[in-house]
Amino acid sequence: MAEKSLKEAEKIREIVGQDLLGGRIGLLLGWEKGHYWWQSRPLFAKNEADLEKLTWDSFCVINLSRYLLEELKEHGKVGVLVKGCDARAFNRLLQDNMVARDRVVLYGLPCPGMLDYGRLNEEAGGALISISESNGSVTLKTGTGEKSVERDQVLMKKCAECVYPDPVVYDQLLLSPQGKKEGVERFKSVEDLEELTPDERFAYWEGELSRCLRCYACRQVCPFCSCRECFVEQDNPRWQGRAYQPGENFMFHLVRAYHGTGRCIDCGECERACPVDIPLQELNRKLIKDINQLYGDYEAGVDAEADPPLLTYRPDDPAAFSEK
Amino acid sequence: MKKMIGLDKLPALWEQLSAEGPLYLPIEERGVVCFKPWYEGAVVRLDALNGVVPPKDIFLPREETYMRYQGGSQTLEIEAVSPGPDDKATLFGVHPCDLKAVEMLDRVYIDQEPGDSLYxxxxxxxxxxxxxxxxxxxxxxxxxxxxxxxxxxxxxxxxYLSEQSLYLETRTEKGETMLAKAESLISDAKDEPERPREVKTTDFGLYLEGLSDNLKERFDDPAWDNLYKSCLSCGVCTYVCPTCYCFDVEDFGHEGAGERFRCWDSCMFGHFTQMAGGHNPRPDRKERVRQRFLHKLQYYPQTYGEIACVGCGRCLRSCPVNLDIVQAVKALGGEAVEQR
Structure with a gap:
């Protein structure tokens, strides 16, 4: 891995180590390496030995903020490493009164964007052995040689479309800021879908959602899906049928998307978690786009003090449905 | 006698075989490969590695109505629904790991009395x-x-797939019957098919000897206190696992008429063990994660003699937080000593 991220990881370990070992926090949520170099999985560090495993590299994609919901039940004060998206997820939870700000220490990590193993492999065109990074490019080492690609080409899709790489809320910023990304084209695929006729659009979503296993990974990983009881599990009345029928798949995904209207922070974790690659961000972004058009630009999770448009009332709010 | 068919003739073979009943093949749709009934124009990916979802749903469909009812307050007419014409299926292109997994399901659904008639x-x-x-x-x-x-x-x-041909080696009468239907497309393999050389996979440094017995007394092992922490409580691992076979039974309809169906269910969901009256014997992620891994590593082997995993790698590829069976085995001490 890149020299730079090794140094950064060292620095992170040192700073959070002081707080964890000094007793300021009882638990640190971070990442450790998985089976392979391209996997980093959640780390629940309680002591020095755990901290040794702490990693920071181009594969720390998993959003850790959601784990606060469970961990704050056990620990008085929890530290968590937050990238841009994780920080917005934290704000989401804060606005929903799911976490207490004074019981969480946020260590901000400006994020260069995480790399996509699938895309790395495609670029390598053969058995990828390892990568190294320097100055915005990634060198791919395969059995037959080396190849360099621009870092932007091998980012995860959600990272390539990220607007806020820097944490918007933190107690301590551990690395230098990346700066807000300008000119990110997030709504292209939504606009393409808007061009379709209703029938075509229905057919498109019927096809995409037909793959849905209803494993609910999209919900479980989502920072706006923090309801203590989801409508899916409510059994009186029973909103969500158990059958794997197209109607039931629509029911789940549309209710979920609407519940996220004005609340989705656009982190893309749902789409990343989906085992069958349903383009869930297109649903979420359609609603983000509509909210922006109806109520003026609003970025969920950026400012915890700004009220989400659908959770407030103004006499001059547009009434899009009744006006039609 | 071994047979062969040129890869260019495969579409004709698919057409012929699918006339007999649904022909399940690894089919790619919008970049995702899954076993699906063949249709004209389908992108068949015999070269693909294991699809995201294992072929278990061909024998244990994601949902299946098995009873219809009709009646009023005094009488109820019940009609059994058996599998339709779909049951004469051909499953083409299953990898050995997935077929071994189906045989593990057979033990549960067939090799006991009473067996499961639908399966x-x-x-x-x-x-x-x-x-x-x-x-x-x-x-x-x-x-x-x-x-x-x-x-x-x-x-x-x-x-066996080679660059130009697919070699076919019949093992049973059923297999011969199937090939006989496609006689015109298939020829005798003149030379011995190139059997793939010995194929080596990784073993992640695991050592499983004695693990099942060892786990018998470890229900309260401290390892469970940490392992579940990253679990999101979604059902990906169970639905992509070829050896997971749990289902739920539900009614759809109203008092006058309706149907009873079963559908896949997952022990990773909180409601899986929710009881009437409010009690839940597996209230939290810890109990559920323990249940799933003990089922694979201890309960199944205790009943049927081997660990309920075939190493297909799907839980490793699909878990959004990389909590998979390899991590579980390692946490439980199942690593080869020399590799430590």
Whole structure:
């Protein structure tokens, strides 16, 4: 891995180590390496030995903020490493009164964007052995040689479309800021879908959602899906049928998307978690786009003090449905 | 006698075989490969590694209505619904790991009294063509479970892919019947088919000998206190696992008429063990994660003699937080000593 991220990881370990070992926090949520170099999985560090495993590299994609919901039940004060998206997820939870700000220490990590193993492999065109990074490019080492690609080409899709790489809320910023990304084209695929006729659009979503296993990974990983009881599990009345029928798949995904209207922070974790690659961000972004058009630009999770448009009332709010 | 068919003739073969009943093949749609009934124009990916979802849903459909009812307050007419014409299926291109997993499901659904008639009928009527696997990915670890990626003992026909041809080796009468239907497209293999060389997968440094017995007394092991922490409580691992087989039973309809169906369910969901009256014996993620891994590593082997994993690698590829069976085995001490 890149020299730079090794140094950064060292620095992170040192700073959070002081707080964890000094007793300021009882638990640190971070990442450790998985089976392979391209996997980093959640780390629940309680002591020095755990901290040794702490990693920071181009594969720390998993959003850790959601784990606060469970961990704050056990620990008085929890530290968590937050990238841009994780920080917005934290704000989401804060606005929903799911976490207490004074019981969480946020260590901000400006994020260069995480790399996509699938895309790395495609670029390598053969058995990828390892990568190294320097100055915005990634060198791919395969059995037959080396190849360099621009870092932007091998980012995860959600990272390539990220607007806020820097944490918007933190107690301590551990690395230098990346700066807000300008000119990110997030709504292209939504606009393409808007061009379709209703029938075509229905057919498109019927096809995409037909793959849905209803494993609910999209919900479980989502920072706006923090309801203590989801409508899916409510059994009186029973909103969500158990059958794997197209109607039931629509029911789940549309209710979920609407519940996220004005609340989705656009982190893309749902789409990343989906085992069958349903383009869930297109649903979420359609609603983000509509909210922006109806109520003026609003970025969920950026400012915890700004009220989400659908959770407030103004006499001059547009009434899009009744006006039609 | 071994047979062969040129790859260019495969579409004709698919057309012929699908006339007899649904022909399940690894089909790519919008970039995702899954077993689906063949249709005109389908993108068949015999070269693909294991699809995201295992072929277990061909025998144990994601949902299946098995009873209809009609009546009023005094009488109720009940009609059994048995599998329709779909049950004469051909399953083409299953890798040896997945077929071994189906045999594990057979023990649960067929090899006991009473067997499960719906599953049994689908399974017994199906013809299975297994396909040798020549290029495992870093997540494949079937060697650890004595799966030979190049040979599936339970197949009706064993197939091998070469650059120009698909070689077919008949193993059962069912297999012969199937090939007879496609006689015009198939020729005798003049030379011995190039059997894939010995295919090696990783083993992640695991050592499973004695693990099942060892786990008998470890229900309260402290390892469980940490392992579950990252679990999101979604059902990905169970739905992509070829050896997971739990289902739920539900009614759809109203007092006057309706149907009863079963559908996949997952022990990773909180409601899986929710009881009437409010009690839940597995209230939290810890109990549920423990249940799933003990089922694979201890309960199943105790009943049926082997660990309920075939090393297909799907949980490693699909878990959004990389909590998979390899991590579980390692946390429980199942690593080879010399590799530590």
């Amino acid at each position: 049994r009928r689908r399974r017994e009527n199906a013809t299975v063509v297994a396909l040798a696997c020549s290029s495992p990915d870093p997540f494949c670890f079937c060697n650890l479970f004595e799966v030979d990626p190049a040979d599936a003992p339970g197949a009706d026909i064993m197939a």
